[in-house]
Amino acid sequence: MQNSESAGLEQELRVRKLEISDKGKGFIELLQQLGVCDSVSDNEFQNRFLELSSLGDDHVICVMEDELCRRIIATGSVLIEKKFLRNCGKVGHIEDVVVDSSARGKQLGKKVIQFLTDHARSMGCYKVILDCSLENKVFYEKCGFKHSSVQMAMYFA
Template sequence: MHNSNSSAQEEETFRVRRLEITDKSKGFIELLQQLTLCGDICDKKFQARFEELSSYADDHLICVIEDHRTGKIIATGSVFIEKKFIRNCGKVGHIEDVVVHSNARGMQLGKKIIGFLSDHARSMGCYKVILDCSVENREFYEKCGFKQKEVQMVRYFI
């Protein structure tokens, strides 16, 4: 049985926050490598990209969950805000790069990340938030309140 004290402690242990420059040394890139190819990103390149994205702070948000017991980043995701002419100059949130460390799955951390990113999109005035996912992950995103719509298409240039 869960008591409120352990729940509050767990909440602080797995708090969602914005990406910080020091998160590279806490395993952020290694976590992303569980999702897709990242390459070897040196500190200088990481800092340059971090500063670039920070200049769009509200329009491109990357969030993480750090396990304060280990000091490691164990979950992440991002949302960027697309500004449109349709829907009376509306905005759409695009959720990307959601990953939970393989050792931390099943702890509702992905759901926390999705909730944080969706709340940000709503607070920025988005009329919807969308994402692409694999067929295997569809059920997870449905549990987060998403529904399948249309078909994704892609064209790679490299």
């Protein structure tokens, strides 16, 4: 019975691209666990969704939906930067990875990272990079990332 329950759990959780209906499945509330994300109206969400959709595969937001309770429990995004370096190469930038606090420790973050890195690879990127906190360094190392440089930031009011 345990094996069939485990198989059922796998079927209930899948990684896919963000859909417009995901706002109603807790997408914004999930992002609030990551950082500042005030309420977003349905109109604002629709406008941003359409804007990002117009970028095609150069900006992909993925989500993991628990299909039993119809809630978004993990997300992440990858932006494809087109460069002149490396013979007009491409670099994938992973951003905004978060797993719902109630679902952490179940390898869901790894599945999101795999989806995003697979997408970057399929787009012809020669590398994928991300910034993370020191607390998350070990997680990303387990996903195959290596410490490479120092992040710097300048915030605007």
